[in-house]
Ligand code: GDP
């Protein structure tokens with residue numbers, strides 16, 4: 051299980067196309083500070099992308115992310131190579147005035163579009179490096195209430211520029227019923243505010259298994275996740291990635307415990323190609339058109 055990502059299982063045709071073109075996939079994490087973004091990034095890609103520069107003391111705090119950091123890893127699976135980049139962003143919400151905290155994040159996304167456009171305009175376009183953000187995981191505090199005004203502001207700034215995937219952070223702090231209710235409430239808020247989140251496309255000409263998998267994933271949004279980069283002992287003696295509490299262990303990779311597995315499956319298996327396509331064909335294209343119009347081209 052460790053190190054297994056799953057992108058080598060993409061449908062064959064897609065797979066061959068991607069291998070030929072070279073595989074670049076970028077995920078960004080956004081949300082208030084302390085919601086477990088950096089931890090989830092580690093959990094997602096298993097191999098710690100943040101090797102501690104010096105050995106941490108046993109109870110050392112995870113350093114707070116202070117700047118937008120982009121970390122890449124080349125992952126190989128069944129002979130398929132993927133350059134995976136994660137853009138970790140500093141948390142916001144720590145200040146009395148958070149009005150413009152979305153700005154550096156939107157600017158980062160746009161500068162990646164800029165860099166792509168600049169490469170497209172070169173004479174030699176054979177070696178385009180695609181650093182555009184293909185998916186943005188938006189972390190929601192597990193309050194059990196509603197979206198905060200700051201969340202709504204952020205999502206509205208982001209939704210025309212990235213595939214937004216909402217996530218309930220630290221889902222181990224809510225009961226199953228609370229998670230279900232909170233999910234419904236979040237989706238209602240998102241609809242009310244006309245926020246566009248990534249829509250998992252439904253397939254028609256696919257086998258039943260593929261359709262069932264797609265529907266299952268769609269039904270989990272917003273994913274309720276638990277992050278941990280620690281291996282702990284489960285009561286039955288298994289070693290699992292999870293969080294250990296006086297009353298038991300929450301397993302990251304157990305679908306009965308949280309939606310982490312489904313989230314990863316969506317990102318790197320089921321919908322990677324769709325996320326890339328939508329970014330290129332719709333989000334980037336709209337941005338490009340607007341940019342050229344504003345320049346009077
Ligand atoms: P960030 O500021 O969003 O990057 O948050 P960090 O990843 O630095 O985590 C902040 C704190 O929350 C750390 O003490 C983590 O151990 C803890 N944490 C991370 N993920 C979870 C989770 O899923 N559940 C719980 N209960 N705590 C978590």
Ligand code: MG
Nearest residue numbers: 087088114115
């Ligand atoms: Mg962080």
